[in-house]
Amino acid sequence: MEGAPTRQGCPFHDVRQRLRRVGLRPTRQRVSLGWVLFAKGDRHVSAEMLFEEAMRERIPVSLATIYNTLRQFTDAGLLRELAIDAGKTYFDTASDDHHHFVIEDENRVIDIPGREIELTTLPTPPEGYEIAHVDVLVRLRKIGG
Ligand SMILES: [Zn+2]
Incomplete structure (x- = not known):
């Protein structure tokens, strides 16, 4: 880089x-x-x-x-x-590891800023596999919508 x-x-x-x-x-x-x-x-x-x-x-x-x-x-x-x-x-277009909010009614995806998600425990992958990357999608809806 x-x-x-x-x-x-x-x-x-x-x-x-x-x-x-x-x-x-x-x-x-x-x-x-x-x-x-x-x-x-x-x-x-x-x-x-x-x-x-x-x-x-x-x-x-x-x-x-x-x-x-x-x-x-x-x-x-x-x-x-x-x-x-x-x-x-x-x-x-950002191919690094990061997570996303999905606004369901608007069909919109936005990045979750920096370190606002901390994954402390990941599951053990099945025999013969390793975790390639982890994507978290947090789905949002408008309050009162
Ligand atoms: Zn993104």
Whole structure:
């Protein structure tokens, strides 16, 4: 890791470097979508959201390409997949270990700040397995809603 973590925008050449570092060829489409994804700091996007944003930026892609690209980025470790519900998947541009609030009625995911969750006991994984990572989803609803 070089320098302090920045939540600022991510110019094209940074996206190219980021792709190369994880062994993905920086095609024009990947760089464009990477720029849309990573230019706004840490956040959580669905395929549909990214598709809409790409349209707005006049990047010519299909939804199928969006799905493929998100899959490739996730497999390469650039994104963390958050399966919220059956059929509702978000991709987290912050791929480090952290936990989330899910606001159920708003279909919104937000990070739980810093160390507000402390996991003191984890279950023993079954024989032959190890814990890869732990995601805690805390589901919220509006008071009085
Ligand atoms: Zn997150």
